[in-house]
Amino acid sequence: MSNVPNDLKYAKSHEWVRDEEDGTVFVGITEHAQELLGDLVFVELPEVGDTVDAGSECAVVESVKAASDVYSPVSGEVIAINEALADAPETVNQDAFGDGWLFQVKLSAPAELDDLLDADAYSEVMESEEH
């Protein structure tokens, strides 16, 4: 079973959100998601300044098996992207919850954070997909 840190929030579609408590969040894909995808070979990120909506596609992660859309778990403006992934997409495989973050969003609807899953609820989602 993959690691699911307690201090993060999660979306069913396997993204995580780290609340910086300054009106911004970091977004990435979970360890479970990178395990399913296998070795990443390419990451396509939104651009700084883009507006993202909760539940909308805003990035693509591509492995040797598949290309998968990443959905933004929150709405707001992209204020930073992880540019290091352009040369080292494998960082997402190595450290999905840390250096493998994808982008940072300035929240336009902070209440959306309450709709996301906590670690226990996300673990249940992973388990139900197992069966």
Add this chain to the structure above:
Amino acid sequence: MLIFEQSKSGRYAPAQSPLDKADLSSLPEQFRRKRSAALPEVSEMQAVRHYTRLSRKNFSIDTQFYPLGSCTMKYNPRACNSLASLPGLVSRHPEAPESHSQGFMACMYELQEMLREVTGMKAVSLSPAAGAQGEFAGVAMIRAYHEARGDSARCEILAPDAAHGTNPATAVMCGYKVREIPTGPDGDVDLEALKAVVGPQTAGIMLTNPSTLGVFDRKIEAIAKTVHEAGGLLYYDGANLNAILGKVRPGTMGFDVIHMNLHKTFSTPHGGGGPGAGPVGVSERLVPYLPVPMVTRDGDHYRWLTEQDCPESIGRLTAFAGNAGVLLRAYVYARMLGREGMPRVAEFSTLNANYMLKQLQSIGFQAAYPQRRATHEFIITLKKQARELGVNTMDFAKRLLDYGFHAPTTYFPLLVPECLLIEPTETEDKATLDGFIDAMGRILEEAKEDPEMVKGAPYTLPVKRLDDVKAARELDLAWRPGSN
């Protein structure tokens, strides 16, 4: 070794060289090469040996069982090729006048009619040169239909999450937004989810039935009714037509437009990027928008239908029928099968798939949809083996090569983890199917006894296990002098 790497200045191959240098004096200066092309300079014998050696490395339907799910790699009868290669057909110039092309045009007309009949549509155009182009033509017609009615609010195309990736790509190419419809646990489209999202913004839905999950959507009539009542149209992706050929018609299911992959279902060689053929068929209301040219018959005379005859046509997709040979082979194939033969394609392709599914289940493999009968293809999931033995789908696929079988489709559809999508087609006999099942059983034993060995496969091919991650991260696609 590439042919370029064998090049030595001054060598040449008389048999492969043009007899005379063409006179280029009529070609404007700006279109002429400044330097000669960087072609390899090799002897005739080197060229023959090089390409013969390459052909012997080919893993193909002519040499091996090729159960590549979703691709319908069936045997291509040689009669199709020999008849399509008759001198009168091969030598016909694409701009030859109608009076010199009546035989070819008669074949095309009859092919249009046979495809129309077997799919239950109102009319067929052979114009699209591949499946993707057929999809594009299909959705472009849906767009033309709504626009002609002034119904410009329709901005969404629906596609199930099991769809081929080309479906959403096509919708986007035609200027639509894509909305994904979930699949239920039994593999059918989630009808309630569909009902929740259709509306005045719905331009249409793109469906493959049987779906990529290898099951026939039993609720297709309710799906058609739901989409039609919302004012949308139904697009049928013909990828899996082989399973239902002559048994049930997409027109009867309620579809408004269909593309057919002749290079799959109608048995012309495919793979490696073409050429293919992706004719489109339509219901009554889309007839005016069919792409040109098409062939019509006035009495005993066949003639081309062009933009003048079909002013509302979405237009041309290619300048010439460069894939005329594919269309002719498909025509011969359809004629050889006839009305009696077509249902037998569906019967034996589904029988073969269901036989393999049951046999593989009986030796310990897990079906992705065990409660469903397979169509012409089926999915097994190796997630149990991956978890318990550390041997995954890719390892099984590579090891199958050592047993002399082309691997089935791996890791597609994306909905099913660690999956193999297996499509035997109707052209294989029971002994071949049993050979494949036996190999899968042996690999399962090997995975238990010596997982590291399976993870290192293949061992018997010209190339060993490739580092596909490195290959994708460090793309190296073009050869340059001095690059190796």
